[in-house]
Amino acid sequence: MDSITLRRPDDWHLHLRDGAMLAGIAPESARHFGRAIIMPNLVPPVVTGAQAQAYKDRILAALPAGSGFAPLMTLYLTEESDPADIVAAHQSGLITAVKLYPAGATTNSTSGVRDFDKVRPVLEAMAENGIPLCVHGEVVDSDIDIFDREAVFIDRVLDPIRQRTPGLRVIMEHITTSQGVDYARAGGDDLGATITTHHLVINRNAILVGGIKPHYYCLPVAKREEHRLALRAAATSGDASFFLGTDSAPHIDPLKENGCGCAGCFTATNTMSILAEVFEQDGALNQLEAFASLNGPAFYRLPSNDDTITLTKGAPVTYPAKIETGDGPVTVFDPMMPLHWRVAD
Ligand SMILES: NC(=O)N[C@@H](CC(=O)O)C(=O)O
Numbered sequence: 129m130d131s132i133t134l135r136r137p138d139d140w141h142l143h144l145r146d147g148a149m150l151a152g153i154a155p156e157s158a159r160h161f162g163r164a165i166i167m168p169n170l171v172p173p174v175v176t177g178a179q180a181q182a183y184k185d186r187i188l189a190a191l192p193a194g195s196g197f198a199p200l201m202t203l204y205l206t207e208e209s210d211p212a213d214i215v216a217a218h219q220s221g222l223i224t225a226v227k228l229y230p231a232g233a234t235t236n237s238t239s240g241v242r243d244f245d246k247v248r249p250v251l252e253a254m255a256e257n258g259i260p261l262c263v264h265g266e267v268v269d270s271d272i273d274i275f276d277r278e279a280v281f282i283d284r285v286l287d288p289i290r291q292r293t294p295g296l297r298v299i300m301e302h303i304t305t306s307q308g309v310d311y312a313r314a315g316g317d318d319l320g321a322t323i324t325t326h327h328l329v330i331n332r333n334a335i336l337v338g339g340i341k342p343h344y345y346c347l348p349v350a351k352r353e354e355h356r357l358a359l360r361a362a363a364t365s366g367d368a369s370f371f372l373g374t375d376s377a378p379h380i381d382p383l384k385e386n387g388c389g390c391a392g393c394f395t396a397t398n399t400m401s402i403l404a405e406v407f408e409q410d411g412a413l414n415q416l417e418a419f420a421s422l423n424g425p426a427f428y429r430l431p432s433n434d435d436t437i438t439l440t441k442g443a444p445v446t447y448p449a450k451i452e453t454g455d456g457p458v459t460v461f462d463p464m465m466p467l468h469w470r471v472a473d
């Protein structure tokens with residue numbers, strides 16, 4: 129097979145940033161994707177409906193003329209978030225989901241949640257109103273090894289929250305472990321999980337072998353090979369619990385190539401070529417549409433996109449090594465393998 133046509137894919141976890149970077153970054157996602165869940169971890173974070181509306185307007189202004197790309201907005205959950213504001217923002221159609229960051233877990237998460245009991249009323253209101261909760265699932269306890277933080281979060285935080293908030297619809301964002309895969313698979317209709325492009329390709333060796341490679345550092349950090357293989361099996365299985373959330377997370381090169389480098393891999397530019405290569409390697413090209421285009425909208429109770437994209441196979445694909453933005457250059461994720469599938473114009 130050297131050509132495959134899919135419903136237009138969506139990205140259920142995306143960082144577009146703001147300010148001078150936004151105009152350089154937004155077209156990279158708008159080129160292939162129909163919609164994306166827009167992460168709210170700006171500085172300051174997108175906490176209120178008014179902030180989400182203003183950010184949405186800035187995103188729409190940054191899109192190429194004629195783009196049909198639709199940003200699906202989220203609110204950043206804090207211990208002070210007002211349940212009524214969240215419900216109103218959802219009922220008006222302004223926001224699609226709410227994002228939970230444990231304080232200190234990742235980039236711009238200092239305003240996140242320390243005491244999960246404090247957000248109980250918000251989570252209960254969300255369960256009642258069918259508002260999905262996107263979760264960065266890592267504990268931050270200093271005695272927990274960074275490679276164990278996802279598995280411990282599931283046991284100590286996520287499962288207790290789900291037990292005491294029946295009906296709460298949860299998306300485990302960017303899962304990186306076999307424990308995450310197993311928990312999502314067993315979780316029923318109210319639990320989904322996004323998987324990134326880069327976690328299907330790299331294990332932790334990519335970051336550490338042969339010298340430290342900051343462009344492969346992201347959170348949750350890539351784990352052992354057995355976990356990457358569990359993610360590959362989940363993504364290519366067609367199981368409706370799993371869908372694409374690239375977590376494409378641009379940082380300018382000086383902030384990545386740094387004594388204390390930022391976490392995030394920027395994959396918007398070449399994600400569809402990488403995914404087609406990965407699914408073909410696993411004999412699962414026929415499941416790419418489920419993962420990238422169908423399972424996500426089904427979980428979010430939205431229609432899949434009406435239009436399609438076509439990928440064709442040929443000579444190795446070329447793409448820019450860096451995207452220039454108003455803040456500086458952003459290195460595009462290097463999958464360390466030739467890619468043969470390109471999205472037809
Ligand atoms: N994934 C990352 O490594 N970084 C993300 C934050 C996040 O999604 O946790 C970012 O905003 O840079």
Ligand SMILES: [Zn+2]
Binds near residue numbers: 301
């Ligand atoms: Zn995250």
Ligand SMILES: [Zn+2]
Binds near residue numbers: 141142167377
């Ligand atoms: Zn992210």
